[in-house]
Amino acid sequence: xxxxxxxxxxxxxxxxxxxxxxxxxxxxxMQSLFTPHEAVLVETKNCGPFGCTTATTIDQEATAAxxxxxxxxxxxxxxxxxxxxxxxxxxxxxxxHSRDSxxxxxxxxxxxxxxxxxxxxxTYTFVVTPLLIILGFVIAISVNSLHRKLKGLVIFFSLLPxxxxxxxxxxxxxxxxxxxxxxGNFISYLANDPDISLKASTPLMWVSLIVYGIWSSAPFxxxxxxxxxxxxxxxxxxxxxxxxATRWQQTRYVVIPHLMPLVTFVALIQLMDNFRVFxxxxxxxxQAHATTLSWIIFNDLGGETRQLSAAATTSVLTxxxxxxxxxxxxxxxxxxxxxxx
Amino acid sequence: xxxxxxxxxxGLRTMTVTFVVIWLICAAFPFxxxxxxxxxxxxxxxxxxxxxxxxxxxxxxxxxxxxFTGAGYEGAWIQEAFxxxxxxxxxxxxFVVATSLTIGTLGAYALSRSGRNYVFWLLIAALIFxxxxxxxxxxxxxxxxFQYNVWGxxxxxxxxxxxxxQPFTLWMLHSFFESIPKELDESAKxxxxxxxxxxxxxIIPVMWPGVITTGLFSFLLAYNDFAVTTMVxxxxxRTMIPAIxxxxxxxxxxxxxxxxxxxxVSATAPLFLLVMIxxxxxxxxxxxxxVKG
Numbered sequence: 001x002x003x004x005x006x007x008x009x010x011x012x013x014x015x016x017x018x019x020x021x022x023x024x025x026x027x028x029x030m031q032s033l034f035t036p037h038e039a040v041l042v043e044t045k046n047c048g049p050f051g052c053t054t055a056t057t058i059d060q061e062a063t064a065a066x067x068x069x070x071x072x073x074x075x076x077x078x079x080x081x082x083x084x085x086x087x088x089x090x091x092x093x094x095x096x097h098s099r100d101s102x103x104x105x106x107x108x109x110x111x112x113x114x115x116x117x118x119x120x121x122x123t124y125t126f127v128v129t130p131l132l133i134i135l136g137f138v139i140a141i142s143v144n145s146l147h148r149k150l151k152g153l154v155i156f157f158s159l160l161p162x163x164x165x166x167x168x169x170x171x172x173x174x175x176x177x178x179x180x181x182x183x184g185n186f187i188s189y190l191a192n193d194p195d196i197s198l199k200a201s202t203p204l205m206w207v208s209l210i211v212y213g214i215w216s217s218a219p220f221x222x223x224x225x226x227x228x229x230x231x232x233x234x235x236x237x238x239x240x241x242x243x244x245a246t247r248w249q250q251t252r253y254v255v256i257p258h259l260m261p262l263v264t265f266v267a268l269i270q271l272m273d274n275f276r277v278f279x280x281x282x283x284x285x286x287q288a289h290a291t292t293l294s295w296i297i298f299n300d301l302g303g304e305t306r307q308l309s310a311a312a313t314t315s316v317l318t319x320x321x322x323x324x325x326x327x328x329x330x331x332x333x334x335x336x337x338x339x340x341x
Numbered sequence: 342x343x344x345x346x347x348x349x350x351x352g353l354r355t356m357t358v359t360f361v362v363i364w365l366i367c368a369a370f371p372f373x374x375x376x377x378x379x380x381x382x383x384x385x386x387x388x389x390x391x392x393x394x395x396x397x398x399x400x401x402x403x404x405x406x407x408x409f410t411g412a413g414y415e416g417a418w419i420q421e422a423f424x425x426x427x428x429x430x431x432x433x434x435x436f437v438v439a440t441s442l443t444i445g446t447l448g449a450y451a452l453s454r455s456g457r458n459y460v461f462w463l464l465i466a467a468l469i470f471x472x473x474x475x476x477x478x479x480x481x482x483x484x485x486x487f488q489y490n491v492w493g494x495x496x497x498x499x500x501x502x503x504x505x506x507q508p509f510t511l512w513m514l515h516s517f518f519e520s521i522p523k524e525l526d527e528s529a530k531x532x533x534x535x536x537x538x539x540x541x542x543x544i545i546p547v548m549w550p551g552v553i554t555t556g557l558f559s560f561l562l563a564y565n566d567f568a569v570t571t572m573v574x575x576x577x578x579r580t581m582i583p584a585i586x587x588x589x590x591x592x593x594x595x596x597x598x599x600x601x602x603x604x605x606v607s608a609t610a611p612l613f614l615l616v617m618i619x620x621x622x623x624x625x626x627x628x629x630x631x632v633k634g
Contacts, residue, residue, distance in 0.1 A: 025473070165612070176375075215368075
């Protein structure tokens, strides 16, 4: 294809991505380095018969002029990154010096909003991902051994938790886990404690969110592994069987190695997707017990006071996190490309 | 021989079947339960004294003279005007799917037929964009949207969702185009077609399965989006999902949680139908990227 033809074919999609993805990223980075101008204050001296008083007033004109002259705001460098709402360098340093035990240090750190969200986001990402892969694999193996006519039905119901809107899915689970819902009743019956409540317990909330994460993402792993199982070479299985391999050994030494590339694929995709976890926190109304990086951004953006600079800074930090998780994918794609060329 | 070797011990078979049944209950029961409960009054669905009230509905019987009531639906759809949100969702989904498929097929076709070095870099850029959580972009959207006075309108949300959709659409369509032999459009060009005619008259007719699958995923993204639509749409232009979230804030104080339950069930129904009709395409779409590596 000629360069010119390529250009015209690719132009619309390129424009869309440049204007609404690339440009906003640049804008977000800029916003995180600037802060809105403060109002210009003027002190006026009023001298009357009873002495002089100074009054401070806002110079509206000068403020407007300043905002027009520098619409980006005041350049503050990395100040927003270092403030209490984000990396909180001063607070971390202080906690490090004043606390003599590590647990005390981490206790102080956990009180800072950014680190609190980061703790939960990372826990969620690295607990949910392996568990959903294991669950998806077991479902795939089990469904694969079912009768052909049943498979379609099982796949239909299995897709539901993944296809359904995350907010809707989390609400459906939340209403069941609610202390007046069916699962909540069941849990308090098991624990033999009628007052046990999800809304009041941090560990219970964490567990519920993680259960939701596994529930909603396991179908993806299941479908991918199930497709992979259809391509396991029959001959290898048969020769393993002739050599006397038990069913477990066949699975362990033939099926799992065959599916390994798919496991890597699912793991990489899910690490990135779980890192952006957001809707369940809203659905479960979990903000008192568990927040995530995406939730902080959402919270800063919403409401009457749209704190754009604060949201932008958290956004940049989140993007950095995603970049770290994305790097293995990029390296893999690069190797594939080099191998082909 | 193969059949004999496939035969499993009774214990293993029972275990597999039990496991599948448990998984099915986990996957499907919450939906059935919520669907059933949406026809009850709040005191039955969230019963303090006995969980089985949600099944039998004694208080619903007391209030409405029948164990089922459409009061939640009536409240959500008529009183809270959920129909308006549903129409907004339909508009947004339709235009997002149409636009992203149009510009996506053009772009992906060019990527799959060019074979030059920059194609790789464009695909990598798309992969990076695909990994960006959409919410991180929102603070970049808001200032210009306010400045040009386009914040809050449906077309704005549509364009933003189309753009967020593009990286994924490009990757998916690219892999479908790759599977169509290049000789097909080359022979069309030998016969005197321009590149665009070859694309439109020869390639698109055989691309329908790929286009439909990709369209499904575009639809899901537009339908399921919460973060971007909440931030970009004004209150009167809300789509269904942000409206449900807004219900939670207002209705819980008024004791009308059932409105939200009814709205949630209403929003799930189209997805249910979608999976029923397009199950094969969804499965093939999910595995398309994976199996090829």
